Amino acid sequence: MSSRRPYRSDVSDARWALMEPVFTAWRAARTGPGVGARVHDLREIVNAILYVNRTGIPWEYLPHDLPPYKTVYDYYAKWDADGTTQQVHDLLRERTRRSQGRRPDPSAAVLDAQSVKTSSNVAEADQGIDAAKKIKGRKRHLVTDTLGLLLAVIVSAASIQDSEGGRQALDQVAAQHPGVVKVWVDGGYNATTINHGARLGIDVEVTKRTAPSGFQPLPKRWVIERTFGWLMQHRRLARDYEALPQRSRTMILWAMTNKMSRALTGESTQSWRTPPAESGRLT
Template sequence: MTSRRPYRSDVSDARWHLIEPVFIAWRARRTGPGAAARVHDLREIVNAILYVNRTGIPWEYLPHDFPPYKTVYDYYAKWEADGTTEQVHDLLRDRIRQAHGRDTHPSAAVLDAQSVKTSCNVAEADQGIDAAKKIKGRKRHLATDTLGLLLAVIVSAASVQDSAGGKRILDEVAAAQPAVAKVWVDGGYNNTVINHGAQLGIDVQVVKRTTTAGFQVLPKRWVVERTFGWLMQHRRLARDYEALPQRSRTMIHWAMANKMSRELTGESTPTWRIDSGEADIAA
């Protein structure tokens, strides 16, 4: 462990203990020239990724007491490409479900989509306009379990309709979570999604808004809305800064891994609305 002063986004010893076996196995699989060199502490690489994820800074603005930002991003990209990041995420999700007395293979899911603006480094071809939300950028299509934990995520141009994205995310859910037999969606998903779900053996049910004036918590659907709230606690996700959509998807996995590891160890995620003294207590 490094001797530097810790940042609030650093993983604690308890949180690192949860995910360390994944990285030990990853390093053991590394072969080829230079693979034997253990220059960088993988825990520090994870800390640097979470620092970017939580604070929203550009990679090149990483503090100097972290490993070089190009090295950190190289690990970030490699772990995305070889599935290591998703493996960490899925490990934590399974442990959360077990802690809640649930089977690791969920039988129900909730779908929704969120449009976000993009930064100037995102290619025009990867963007689109969500006419309903009046947003030019990308759209995150999420499937969560009934605890709000991520089962599948697709990042597309914001111009992709919910129904088209819904069919794609159902395919992802069916492939990754074959036990899912029930899915709840909102009114933005039309009959094509329902019919597509039926072809996959999934019963898709639309949860409609109530006619009551004012804010209403909608049954089943609220859990995915809470998940979007969890993601927004990570400033890197308040806007889509990633040049590649797969990197954007990975940033979502890291945000959820951060949230789940804190829940498993009883640590709260500090909010930006408390002062530094209270933050020390919350951390």
């Protein structure tokens, strides 16, 4: 760990110990001509990515005591392209499930979508309008296990119907998590999604509301609403700032990596409040 003052988004020693073997193996495999000097600490690269993810700042606004933003983004893009980010995420998901007494591979899941506004650097072709929610931007189609941990994510224009994005998400689940045989959805998914799931060997069930109005946590499906809440704790995800849909997906993976690593080490999500002992107030 560097001697600089830590940021609240930095990974602790315990959290870094969970991720470090994957990143160390990645660096060890990059040998031969053309490989640049290994100047930067990989832990500091991860700290910089989580700083952007948690605070929502543009890459070029990274503090000067972190590695240069172009270097950080280069690692971020390479780890996305070669599957390293996905590998770290999946490793932590498996460990989180085991810590909760679950099998590594789930058999049931929940599917839902979330529309978010986009920033000005997103191409018009990658955006759309969600007429139901009156949002112009992108839509995140998520599949989680029954703990709310991410299994699949598709990022599309907000104009894409839930059922269409849901079918793509089910394809991803069937390919990557063949043990999933049950998926719960809400009333926004039509018969085409149910039939598509049946062709994949997945029973898709619509969970309907029982109360005519007002807030009511829906059985089985409430866990994915909590997952959306976890994502919103990361300001980079409160709006979609990524020029490429794939980068939006990667930011979601990093947010869940942050969440799971904290849960595994017993560290609660950091708040942005100044602790009373540091504020100068009497307690």
